[in-house]
Amino acid sequence: MLKVEGIDVYYGVIRALKEVSLSVNDGEIVTLIGANGAGKTTTLKTISGLIRPRKGKITFNDYDLTKMAPHEIASLGILQVPEGRRVFGNLTVMENLLMGAYLRKDDISKDLEWVFSLFPRLKERQKQKAGTLSGGEQQMLAIARALMGKPRVMLLDEPSLGLAPLLVLNIFETIQEINKQGVTILLVEQNAYMALQIAHRAYVIETGRVVMEGTGRELLNNEAVKKAYLGG
Amino acid sequence: MENLERFRYIFFIFGLVIIYLVNIILPYINPYYFQIIIFAGINIVLAVSLNVINGLCGQFSLGHAGFMAVGAYFSSFLTFYYKVPFPLALIAGGVLAGLIGLGVGVPTLRLRGDYLAIATLGMGEIIRVILFNLDIVGGARGFPGIPKYTSFFWVYLVVMFVLVSSYSLLKSPQGRAILSIREDEIASEAMGVNTTRFKIFAFIFGAFWAGVAGGLWAHYLQFLHPSSFTFMKSVEVLVMIVLGGLGSISGVAISAVFLTILPELLRxxxxxxxxxxxxxxxxxxxLLILTMLLRPQGLLGGYRRKVKEQ
Structure with a gap:
């Protein structure tokens, strides 16, 4: 179980997160929703170790993540799919996938097969440079790359950003599919409607604070959430 | 992949045979041409090693002349005062340059882009100023009387080693990790790559070979002076790798040869x-401006620096 307890994060003197607490149980899809600048991405980056909290504690099972470097956190199986995809543009699709399996010493051929069955497009384009893929394909590659690392927890940052509606649907279905295979997912999304539909539980973040939590269904039907994030 | 592995060693052995044969013929060649051939080889070593830092790992280093100076001076010091065998002195010079690379890399590799360039430039200048004041190696008077050990054989043996080792590095999982740092440091970290360690590794690798190249250079010229290692020397090497195509090992090697011969032809x-x-x-x-206009990705096409969103 991934547990965030009362973390404070600062950018210089600006306090970006205020006593944020949340937990993600094994096998769940948990989503963080909120407006621009609310601190969703900051929360993810703090979990993956890219930013250090000034206060509070993040634990994964018995490990204290607050004391670990990003690559050590990744080696525990907590893998981030960063915002804006960040594929390795001058490397081929295949090389990107191999990079995803960078920490693994075991046989990766099964996972490669699985990833290609989730995203057949990537199989067709495995020799192509990742920078030449379309936005949607790059997002698929970013997710596939993280899957190659055999994640226990996958931190997904805005997977629907800049994608056509049909592709968004596609990506969310795939996220559910991945979750069914036993990967715990923490999803940050601006597309609150889609995120809440697939999430078991959700947190609402406003200006650096968790202001609400509940099951996906509860929040979908909550008046305040409807008004602020679901457009009506 | 398997074929490639084998090919690499065949290439290596084949290269050795050629070096050996050419080494026999060479003394009958016009000494002017001979000198150009030697310098071309040394420049290949410098360019290919800087390419590992700048082209593969994407860390903008301007300190190559400094590392070269360390290797040149230290190996000459060993052969001149202690009669150390040449290959050992070369390696010792490379190792000391590598150690200095480690010492400089640990604090400076946190810096990115232009900041790292300035820091490494400063490092190179510090080395030069220290050499200016180091009396045991002649200081500002220069260091004469270095034995002439550098031959075609040694230069091109080192060229083979630097080419094969860089190429092996590039094709290894570690090499892919280094490339991923160049492509996107944050994503690379998210994949579990210890980016600091690999950046330092690339830095040491480059510094080591620059030191060896310095040793070859010193034992060819038989005279060293700190003013040979200004940052213009680093820029010279930088031009070679940009022209050859950042990240492309063969491109960089070809461009090193080309840029050694070109100024001579232009006489x-x-x-x-x-x-x-x-x-x-x-x-x-x-000609440099023209090439950059017509082929901004370099002669053999390396990677293109992408425009960063942030």
């Missing part, structure tokens, strides 16, 4: 244009 320009003013460096610069 004929003076005769050709029948002038008293030497237009050599003007044409040289124009």
């Amino acid at each position: 004929y320009a003076k005769v050709l244009f029948n002038t008293t003013v030497d237009p050599r460096m003007v044409i040289y610069s124009l």
Whole structure:
């Protein structure tokens, strides 16, 4: 179980997160929703170790993540799919996938097969440079790359950003599919409607604070959430 | 992949045989041409090693002349004072340069882009100033009397080693990790790559070979002076790798040879244009500008630096 307890994060003197607490149980899809600048991405980056909290504690099972470097956190199986995809543009699709399996010493051929069955497009384009893929394909590659690392927890940052509606649907279905295979997912999304539909539980973040939590269904039907994030 | 592995060793052995044969013929060649061939080899070592830092790992280093100076001075010091065998002295020079690379890399590799360039430039200058004041290696008077050990054989043996080791590095999982740092440091970290360690590794790798190249250079010229290792020397190497195509090992090696020969060829320009003013460096610069305009990705096409969103 991934547990965030009362973390404070600062950018210089600006306090970006205020006593944020949340937990993600094994096998769940948990989503963080909120407006621009609310601190969703900051929360993810703090979990993956890219930013250090000034206060509070993040634990994964018995490990204290607050004391670990990003690559050590990744080696525990907590893998981030960063915002804006960040594929390795001058490397081929295949090389990107191999990079995803960078920490693994075991046989990766099964996972490669699985990833290609989730995203057949990537199989067709495995020799192509990742920078030449379309936005949607790059997002698929970013997710596939993280899957190659055999994640226990996958931190997904805005997977629907800049994608056509049909592709968004596609990506969310795939996220559910991945979750069914036993990967715990923490999803940050601006597309609150889609995120809440697939999430078991959700947190609402406003200006650096968790202001609400509940099951996906509860929040979908909550008046305040409807008004602020679901457009009506 | 399997074939490639085998090919690499065949290439290596084949290369050794050629080096050996050419080494026999060479003394009968015009000494001027011979010198150009030696410098071309040394420049290949410098360019290919800087390419590992700048082209593969994407860390902008301007300190190559400094590492070269360390290797040149230390190996000469060993052969001159202690009669250390040449190969050992070369390796020792490389190792000391590598150690300095480690010492400089640990604090400076946190810096990115332009900041790292300035820091490494400063490091190179510090080394030069220290050498200026180091009396045991002649200080500002220079260091004469270095034994002439550098031969075609040694230079091109090192060239083979630097080519094969860089190429092996590039094709290894570690090499892919290094490339991923160049492509996107944050994503690379998210994949579990210890980016600091690999950046330092690339830095040491480059520094080591630059030190060896310095040793070769010193034992060819038989005289060293700190003023040979200004940052212009680093820029010279940088031009080679940018022209050859950042990240492309073969491109960088070819461009190193090309840029060694070109200024020599241009000596004929003076005769050709029948002038008293030497237009050599003007044409040289124009050619550089032209190549960059026509082939911004370098001769053999390396990677293109992408425009960063942030």
